[in-house]
Amino acid sequence: xxxxxxxxxxxxxxxxxxxxxxxxxxxxxxxxxxxxxxxxxxxxxxxxxxxxxxxxxxxxxxxxxxxxxxxxxxxxxxxxxxxxxxxxxxxxxxxxxxxxxxxxxxxxxxxxxxxxxxxxxxxxxxxxxxxxxxxxxxxxxxxxxxxxxxxxxxxxxxxxxxxxxxxxxxxxxxxxxxxxxxxxxxxxxxxxxxxxxxxxxxxxxxxxxxxxxxxxxxxxxxxxxxxxxxxxxxxxxxxxxxxxxxxxxxxxxxxxxxxxxxxxxxxxxxxxxxxxxxxxxxxxxxxxxxxxxxxxxxxxxxxxxxxxxxxxxxxxxxxxxxxxxxxxxxxxxxxxxxxxxxxxxxxxxxxxxxxxxxxxxxxxxxxxxxx
Amino acid sequence: xxxxxxxxxxxxxxxxxxxxxxxxxxxxxxxxxxxxxxxxxxxxxxxxxxxxxxxxxxxxxxxxxxxxxxxxxxxxxxxxxxxxxxxxxxxxxxxxxxxxxxxxxxxxxxxxxxxxxxxxxxxxxxxxxxxxxxxxxxxxxxxxxxxxxxxxxxxxxxxxxxxxxxxxxxxxxxxxxxxxxxxxxxxxxxxxxxxxxxxxxxxxxxxxxxxxxxxxxxxxxxxxxxxxxxxxxxxxxxxxxxxxxxxxxxxxxxxxxxxxxxxxxxxxxxxxxxxxxxxxxxxxxxxxxxxxxxxxxxxxxxxxxxxxxxxxxxxxxxxxxxxxxxxxxxxxxxxxxxxxxxxxxxxxxxxxxxxxxxxxxxxxxxxxxxxxxxxxxxxxxxxxxxxxxxxxxxxxxxxxxxxxxxxxxxxxxxxxxxxxxxxxxxxxx
Numbered sequence: 001x002x003x004x005x006x007x008x009x010x011x012x013x014x015x016x017x018x019x020x021x022x023x024x025x026x027x028x029x030x031x032x033x034x035x036x037x038x039x040x041x042x043x044x045x046x047x048x049x050x051x052x053x054x055x056x057x058x059x060x061x062x063x064x065x066x067x068x069x070x071x072x073x074x075x076x077x078x079x080x081x082x083x084x085x086x087x088x089x090x091x092x093x094x095x096x097x098x099x100x101x102x103x104x105x106x107x108x109x110x111x112x113x114x115x116x117x118x119x120x121x122x123x124x125x126x127x128x129x130x131x132x133x134x135x136x137x138x139x140x141x142x143x144x145x146x147x148x149x150x151x152x153x154x155x156x157x158x159x160x161x162x163x164x165x166x167x168x169x170x171x172x173x174x175x176x177x178x179x180x181x182x183x184x185x186x187x188x189x190x191x192x193x194x195x196x197x198x199x200x201x202x203x204x205x206x207x208x209x210x211x212x213x214x215x216x217x218x219x220x221x222x223x224x225x226x227x228x229x230x231x232x233x234x235x236x237x238x239x240x241x242x243x244x245x246x247x248x249x250x251x252x253x254x255x256x257x258x259x260x261x262x263x264x265x266x267x268x269x270x271x272x273x274x275x276x277x278x279x280x281x282x283x284x285x286x287x288x289x290x291x292x293x294x295x296x297x298x299x300x301x302x303x304x305x306x307x308x309x310x311x312x313x314x315x316x317x318x319x320x321x322x323x324x325x326x327x328x329x330x331x332x333x334x335x336x337x338x339x340x341x342x343x344x345x346x347x348x349x350x351x352x353x354x355x356x357x358x359x360x361x362x363x364x365x366x367x368x369x370x371x
Numbered sequence: 372x373x374x375x376x377x378x379x380x381x382x383x384x385x386x387x388x389x390x391x392x393x394x395x396x397x398x399x400x401x402x403x404x405x406x407x408x409x410x411x412x413x414x415x416x417x418x419x420x421x422x423x424x425x426x427x428x429x430x431x432x433x434x435x436x437x438x439x440x441x442x443x444x445x446x447x448x449x450x451x452x453x454x455x456x457x458x459x460x461x462x463x464x465x466x467x468x469x470x471x472x473x474x475x476x477x478x479x480x481x482x483x484x485x486x487x488x489x490x491x492x493x494x495x496x497x498x499x500x501x502x503x504x505x506x507x508x509x510x511x512x513x514x515x516x517x518x519x520x521x522x523x524x525x526x527x528x529x530x531x532x533x534x535x536x537x538x539x540x541x542x543x544x545x546x547x548x549x550x551x552x553x554x555x556x557x558x559x560x561x562x563x564x565x566x567x568x569x570x571x572x573x574x575x576x577x578x579x580x581x582x583x584x585x586x587x588x589x590x591x592x593x594x595x596x597x598x599x600x601x602x603x604x605x606x607x608x609x610x611x612x613x614x615x616x617x618x619x620x621x622x623x624x625x626x627x628x629x630x631x632x633x634x635x636x637x638x639x640x641x642x643x644x645x646x647x648x649x650x651x652x653x654x655x656x657x658x659x660x661x662x663x664x665x666x667x668x669x670x671x672x673x674x675x676x677x678x679x680x681x682x683x684x685x686x687x688x689x690x691x692x693x694x695x696x697x698x699x700x701x702x703x704x705x706x707x708x709x710x711x712x713x714x715x716x717x718x719x720x721x722x723x724x725x726x727x728x729x730x731x732x733x734x735x736x737x738x739x740x741x742x743x744x745x746x747x748x749x750x751x752x753x754x755x756x757x758x759x760x761x762x763x764x765x766x767x768x769x770x771x772x773x774x775x776x777x778x779x780x781x782x783x784x785x786x787x788x789x790x791x792x793x794x795x796x797x798x799x800x
Binding site for chain 1 (some may be wrong): 685
């Protein structure tokens with residue numbers, strides 16, 4: 001390891017050992033920009049695609065002064081290009097993630113350092129919501145979602161990521177004839193052993209709503225987990241179609257678990273940026289941890305939006321040593337609510353997710369040449 | 372539920388459960404339209420063409436200036452002559468080859484499904500049902516509804532005097548109804564279809580297939596303007612000629628009109644190898660895009676299309692053998708490579724430039740879905756021979772830069788007025 005690599009590692013580590021929402025935005029931008037520039041140079045050296053991107057755009061890395069000048073890649077590119085920035089032999093795992101809207105899987109190469117950084121980061125973020133003690137982890141999904149042979153999806157990412165805080169894991173659903181149903185013996189066991197105790201849970205929002213909640217109500221099952229923290233993510237488009245708002249979802253789930261609705265926490269994240277989740281605070285805002293930044297870009301001008309203006313969510317991160325995760329433009333829309341002044345006390349940019357970008361539907365005759 | 376915005380000459384919104392009443396009113400009123408001589412209808416439409424460019428609500432719509440010119444008396448007469456062969460057919464029996472007399476009778480009530488990509492499409496379609504003296508019920512996309520209603524309001528107020536008789540556009544408007552309903556509602560869509568003597572359908576593949584699957588009257592004629600694709604070619608001699616620079620400028624406008632969403636919008640340009648590098652041609656085209664008038668350069672673009680533009684730009688930037696010339700914002704994008712193929716449309720002024728050794732290979736790419744091919748071949752014989760082969764393979768229109776969107780009939784290989792009427796004979800006694 002070279003001296004500059006050591007310095008880079010130590011800078012990232014420093015960010016990972018601090019409380020996750022300590023840095024004010026301006027300080028963070030400066031700190032991250034310096035690290036991102038070094039990482040970008042490394043990516044240019046080790047990946048011809050990133051080299052192409054930087055040279056074709058005429059980017060002078062040394063001249064970058066603002067974080068928004070770091071070249072981004074659209075998240076879809078993980079499906080088409082090998083974006084690894086380390087030696088092939090160093091890759092310990094290829095994360096293949098198929099999104100909810102496409103058949104082609106993203107390929108995310110991970111080396112040891114990246115995996116370690118991602119774990120540290122998740123632990124840092126979760127500690128802010130769960131404290132420092134390991135807890136019983138309730139997964140509102142079936143066990144197969146975490147199987148090493150099945151495809152890595154957003155659900156898998158969530159279960160694996162959040163399990164780092166688990167001292168014991170229970171899957172509250174099971175698969176029966178290709179359908180998800182309640183795993184009633186496990187649910188009874190959990191109720192008997194852990195009622196009233198401090199547990200945490202995770203599930204895919206739409207599965208929690210359409211499978212777990214409906215069947216729990218139907219079977220009249222009651223939980224008593226007043227201190228539970230339920231993390232949930234994804235599937236909001238389907239819930240919106242069913243006219244289920246985030247507030248209604250939280251209220252419904254808090255009544256199922258007999259807890260305060262502030263313990264029902266939506267988070268935003270993606271497999272291409274594993275290690276970072278943006279969890280709702282008690283004010284309903286998503287906060288950006290130290291090792292990351294969020295820029296909302298106007299979809300037409302690509303310039304950063306002002307506070308309150310809806311645009312495309314770009315996630316910057318210094319976690320990866322093995323692939324270009326430094327600036328990834330998502331196909332999600334969101335808006336910045338404020339900077340450094342959320343009443344919850346967490347510093348930095350805080351934002352809200354608005355929607356996914358709808359796939360373009362060409363409603364006309366200008367269609368295709370294929371017969 | 373059917374929302375009806377125009378019925379019996381009344382512009383007011385009302386809800387109907389089905390099409391029975393609407394169809395009956397239109398069917399009754401089309402007799403007055405039928406009684407109007409074709410020259411009078413042309414006079415009225417021509418007067419309308421002059422009026423619409425004075426209506427500030429309509430002038431801001433892309434394509435209205437062209438539409439106004441398209442409604443010129445000479446152009447409408449030419450359209451009728453090309454379609455009918457003789458302007459007298461819609462008004463009377465005409466001797467044919469001393470064998471019998473022939474006339475063109477309207478089919479009856481035409482149901483129109485109009486696509487949303489071109490704001491003036493509904494207007495252009497309705498002019499054809501008027502010139503064929505049919506009654507019309509137009510299912511209009513919500514976003515284009517106001518434009519059509521404004522246009523028809525203008526038509527209702529047109530008054531002309533012809534051969535000392537006085538005529539009103541209102542008689543034409545009374546034979547038209549404008550409606551909207553949920554296209555996915557099979558019951559209402561079927562009812563709409565079953566009330567038609569003729570169906571005029573525009574749309575993408577899915578829309579066309581689902582409309583064609585609807586029940587219809589046994590005698591119903593269906594005219595389909597389905598999904599199509601357009602592109603352009605330039606040969607070496609043309610590229611190296613004085614004509615090239617101006618043509619590229621016109622091509623930029625062809626790409627820009629309707630934000631490249633029309634079936635006639637070029638998506639790929641093939642350039643025969645010449646003394647100019649493809650990159651140089653790209654830079655020249657970039658300057659043309661930069662010089663576009665404001666309303667063509669910056670156009671409202673769906674977020675999904677913007678995401679597609681961002682993705683295709685990134686693909687070309689990350690690849691080894693491709694290049695991109697693009698605006699800082701997403702208003703235009705030039706994608707350069709030498710992959711010999713047509714590309715899926717991205718829209719939003721995203722044009723693919725490709726170099727080929729010889730244009731002779733391009734016909735390999737032509738399918739039956741190619742509508743317009745902009746052919747810039749310097750030698751007229753060579754051009755015509757290329758056109759002959761291209762149209763045999765499926766191309767419907769061979770055009771030159773700057774004219775790709777000109778609404779000449781035939782369109783998509785169809786002479787629509789001729790199909791909108793029944794050709795009937797009268798045997799001599």
